[in-house]
Amino acid sequence: MFINDELFFIEYADSVSYCYEKQQFDAQDTSHILINLGNPLCLSLTEENLCLLKYQFCMFIPENKNILKSSPGQKFIYLSLKSGFWSCFMSGFLTAFPSFTDENAYFYSLNEKTAECILDLVMKMFQKYQTDSKAYYAFHYSWLSEILMGLSQSISHTEAESHEKSVIKEILRYLEYNFTERISIDMLSSHFYISKYYLMRQFKKETGYTIHNYILKKRINYACCLIVNGISPSEACYQSGFTDYSLFFKAFTKTTGFSPSQYQSTLHKKII
Known part of the structure; x- marks a missing residue:
């Protein structure tokens, strides 16, 4: 299924293989988006082969030949937008799409809910295009926006996640x-200009430790190294x-x- 409008081309495909060459508009005047809704999708651009996973989408500037190969039951949406569409309907949103002014392809992920809304x-x-032309021409640019x-x-x-x-x-x-300083x-x-509570959640997510426990582990490991090198426990504490020292004693004993x-x-017995 496809629609070839004055300002855009959109296709929903569920096919075994698909190939296109520059599609509807000149590369310099067109934005291209490929949204994968099914099995991994192979996209061959001029100098690189890319793979889109389910619910990933890619934005790129096409070269002389781009080949898209898909497996049986593959589902994807291909969207080509002429620059006039942006100036008429999406002014201000173009900066959100860096690849439209870049020669590289950019990959992003959709959550399942957003992907389903886009497919709907x-x-x-397509339904209004085929059955209700008045409704289609009244709302198609709004739906695309x-x-x-x-x-x-x-x-x-x-x-933001990055x-x-x-x-x-x-x-x-x-x-x-x-880590030895007061933190x-x-x-x-x-x-670091980050929300305190968000920092605590994100740090635990990325490291598996709370900030307190991470610093504590670093300090105890360092204290062990100091003691190994002949520093007294009381001096290693500070x-x-x-x-x-009492807090150091409890933390050290619990950890080691x-x-x-x-x-x-x-250590002294081992050395002797």
Whole structure:
């Protein structure tokens, strides 16, 4: 099924194989979107072979020949938008689609609910196009705009997740060199411009540790290294970032199974 409109071309395909060459418009004047709704989908661009998984979509600028190969039962939506569509109906949204001004292809993911909403809108367009021309011409650009806004929101969500992971990496790098200093969640939140409660959830998601337990583990490991190198337990306590020996004693014993002095004695016996 396809619709070839003045400002766009849209096709919903459920086929074994599919091939296109530059499709409806010139590459310089067209935005191309491929949304996969089924099995992994192979897309061969000029210099690279790409694979779209279910509920992923790709945006690209086509070259002389692009080949899309799909398996039986494959479902996908192919959308080609002329620049006039953006200027007329989606002004301001173009910046959400970086690949439209870039030679590379960009991949993003949809959640299942968004993918189903987009497919419903596409099927509504085809149904009205075939049965109710008045309704189609009254609403088709509105429906298409809804589809693009759904994609735009997914791009924002994907980029936000990428940014969040990048922030956690920065925090881990910071902790690697500063875990012996006085560190609080409020300080990390302020320093890295991230919500305190979101930081706590995301840090646990990415590392498997709470921030407190992660710093504690780093400090205990460092204290063990100091003791191994002949530093007394009391001195290792403060050099590793603890400010209270009783807290250090409890944490060290719980983590290693030995008290600091037992750990030191065990090492001394092994050396002798």
